[in-house]
Amino acid sequence: MSEGARVDRGDAVLSARGVSRCFGGLTAVCDFDLDLFAGEIVGLIGPNGAGKTTVFNLLTGVYEPTRGNISVRGCDIGRMKPDGIAGLGVARTFQNIRLFRDMTVLENVKVGCQPRKRQSLLGALVRSKHFRAEEAAFEREALELLEMMGLSEVRGVQAGALAYGQQRRLEIARALAGRPKILLLDEPAAGANERESADLQALIREIRARFDLTILVIEHDMPFVMGLVARLLVLDHGETIACGTPEEVRAHPKVIEAYLGQEAAK
Amino acid sequence: MDFDRLLFFWGHHFVLLGVTVSLALSLNLINGFCGLFSLGHQGFWGVGAYMTAVLLTVLPSGEAGLFLFALSFPLSMFAAALCGLFVGVPCLRLRGDYLAIATLGFGEILRNVAINSSFLGTSQGLSVPNVIRTTLEQTFGLNRLDARRGEMIFYMLLSAGVAALTLLILRNLMRSAHGRAITAIRDDETAAELLGVNLTRYKVLVFVLGAALAGLAGAVYANYQRYVSPNQFGFMQGVTILVIVVMGGMGSFTGTIVAGVLIYALPVLLSFAPGTWQVPVFYDPTQGGDGWVHRSPKDLWQVFFSILLIVVVLLRPQGIMGTREFSLAALFRRKPPAPPKEAGA
Numbered sequence: 001m002s003e004g005a006r007v008d009r010g011d012a013v014l015s016a017r018g019v020s021r022c023f024g025g026l027t028a029v030c031d032f033d034l035d036l037f038a039g040e041i042v043g044l045i046g047p048n049g050a051g052k053t054t055v056f057n058l059l060t061g062v063y064e065p066t067r068g069n070i071s072v073r074g075c076d077i078g079r080m081k082p083d084g085i086a087g088l089g090v091a092r093t094f095q096n097i098r099l100f101r102d103m104t105v106l107e108n109v110k111v112g113c114q115p116r117k118r119q120s121l122l123g124a125l126v127r128s129k130h131f132r133a134e135e136a137a138f139e140r141e142a143l144e145l146l147e148m149m150g151l152s153e154v155r156g157v158q159a160g161a162l163a164y165g166q167q168r169r170l171e172i173a174r175a176l177a178g179r180p181k182i183l184l185l186d187e188p189a190a191g192a193n194e195r196e197s198a199d200l201q202a203l204i205r206e207i208r209a210r211f212d213l214t215i216l217v218i219e220h221d222m223p224f225v226m227g228l229v230a231r232l233l234v235l236d237h238g239e240t241i242a243c244g245t246p247e248e249v250r251a252h253p254k255v256i257e258a259y260l261g262q263e264a265a266k
Numbered sequence: 267m268d269f270d271r272l273l274f275f276w277g278h279h280f281v282l283l284g285v286t287v288s289l290a291l292s293l294n295l296i297n298g299f300c301g302l303f304s305l306g307h308q309g310f311w312g313v314g315a316y317m318t319a320v321l322l323t324v325l326p327s328g329e330a331g332l333f334l335f336a337l338s339f340p341l342s343m344f345a346a347a348l349c350g351l352f353v354g355v356p357c358l359r360l361r362g363d364y365l366a367i368a369t370l371g372f373g374e375i376l377r378n379v380a381i382n383s384s385f386l387g388t389s390q391g392l393s394v395p396n397v398i399r400t401t402l403e404q405t406f407g408l409n410r411l412d413a414r415r416g417e418m419i420f421y422m423l424l425s426a427g428v429a430a431l432t433l434l435i436l437r438n439l440m441r442s443a444h445g446r447a448i449t450a451i452r453d454d455e456t457a458a459e460l461l462g463v464n465l466t467r468y469k470v471l472v473f474v475l476g477a478a479l480a481g482l483a484g485a486v487y488a489n490y491q492r493y494v495s496p497n498q499f500g501f502m503q504g505v506t507i508l509v510i511v512v513m514g515g516m517g518s519f520t521g522t523i524v525a526g527v528l529i530y531a532l533p534v535l536l537s538f539a540p541g542t543w544q545v546p547v548f549y550d551p552t553q554g555g556d557g558w559v560h561r562s563p564k565d566l567w568q569v570f571f572s573i574l575l576i577v578v579v580l581l582r583p584q585g586i587m588g589t590r591e592f593s594l595a596a597l598f599r600r601k602p603p604a605p606p607k608e609a610g611a
Contacts, residue, residue: 060460086462100453111450115462117443124442125435
């Protein structure tokens with residue numbers, strides 16, 4: 001691991017040690033190590049089928065690791081279910097968008113408030129004062145998030161009817177509604193043109209600062225990810241083949257061979 | 267005199283309609299809003315009804331009759347909720363068709379338990395004492411006719427009240443963060459879980475609450491009919507409730523009410539058809555005449571029922587209301603503007 005990329009900034013908010021995941025005879029992720037420090041943006045790149053989304057699924061509890069440990073803010077999440085991990089402050093978006101298509105845009109964001117809800121069932125049934133206050137707060141915050149994502153205009157529209165780029169931004173808004181500490185973005189710039197990905201870069205920096213986030217991002221769009229992150233991990237066939245600053249990674253022979261091709265090496 | 271005939275005829279149907287709508291509303295929570303396909307709702311209904319029957323027949327009534335009557339409602343809810351918990355916890359590991367078959371099995375098991383246990387009256391069923399009429403006659407000193415009128419009016423109010431309470435509970439539940447979690451499970455289980463929704467907890471909650479409300483409807487039914495038997499809670503009763511939910515819209519309470527009234531009223535209204543109305547049903551030359559066999563529309567309600575169902579499924583597969591709710595306010599509101607298209611997308 002490169003020295004430049006591993007400056008000690010106190011305890012990691014998320015760390016994975018020797019994490020592997022096998023499906024039958026196939027090892028999708030092998031001996032994966034990661035430390036995320038508070039406030040940084042880290043990229044995860046690699047060719048198709050390298051195991052990037054599997055890493056996200058391991059970090060969010062969709063899969064249990066076959067071997068290894070993952071801890072989030074000091075808490076071992078090895079046997080925790082996804083909802084418990086979401087409660088620890090981990091939120092994500094999906095490569096293949098998974099919005100609640102029949103709900104409105106606003107309702108989608110409000111579903112994202114789940115990890116923070118404190119209202120009791122009885123309180124909801126009798127519309128208690130605390131319940132009404134919490135619902136009003138969720139509504140207000142959801143509207144603020146939509147404003148920030150530029151989705152205020154379409155808040156009453158069914159999520160499935162939105163344009164592709166809007167759906168991606170809505171997924172981010174929904175993830176942010178739970179006030180996470182760690183945000184995992186799975187190809188946020190997929191399908192975006194040059195101007196849109198520049199806007200998205202600015203947006204991701206803005207939400208990191210505003211919500212005090214640590215971000216791990218999977219991305220295929222090289223200029224996008226190189227311009228956004230402080231350091232990068234490169235996966236190929238489930239193994240971490242390189243790790244370091246964008247410049248270091250770009251120059252790494254294994255990366256050039258596996259992923260970037262000859263042109264990027266120039 | 268004429269008033270009495272109207273009261274007893276329409277009152278009877280009003281009470282049973284209230285029970286049917288209550289049942290369909292609670293089934294809509296399970297099947298429509300949470301997307302768990304249950305075919306065992308008649309079982310929970312039956313548990314509530316039998317709980318009431320057992321409570322009122324086994325224990326000595328007399329002076330305590332009214333107290334036991336009042337107790338029968340919460341106790342029936344509790345018994346049905348307990349059944350919901352016992353069925354729900356193991357069954358909710360199953361999805362889709364498998365859950366439907368398991369819950370169907372549960373309903374049939376309960377029915378067979380009732381048929382084979384002498385404590386529950388076997389296939390003869392149990393008679394329930396008429397607490398309300400006894401109270402009206404003995405405590406309030408009404409004559410027999412007035413007591414019958416009073417009883418009918420009481421049950422009409424009770425049935426409507428229970429349906430309204432069911433609607434209020436379910437509406438308030440769905441308009442909360444808990445309700446959003448339930449809808450999220452239906453729309454995308456994986457995404458919901460990753461957003462912090464505890465799947466097991468909410469599925470069990472939905473099952474238990476749905477069962478408890480079905481049990482409450484069962485208590486009203488048993489007290490009103492004053493008789494419970496296994497065949498009142500059979501599979502076909504469950505299917506009728508399910509058809510109401512599907513026809514009204516999976517995920518619309520007002521749709522359930524509309525469809526409940528339609529489906530309940532269809533055979534009642536057809537029964538008014540004059541005896542001279544004859545519909546040719548099928549052609550059989552051996553029967554003499556022109557060969558056509560005629561039937562009265564009264565006997566054909568199941569045919570009309572099927573036609574209605576086919577029409578709804580063809581024209582509005584999402585049900586009469588879909589997932590929308592009917593509200594007077596929405597009628598007068600103007601349509602929201604179409605979503606602006608995103609540039610470059």
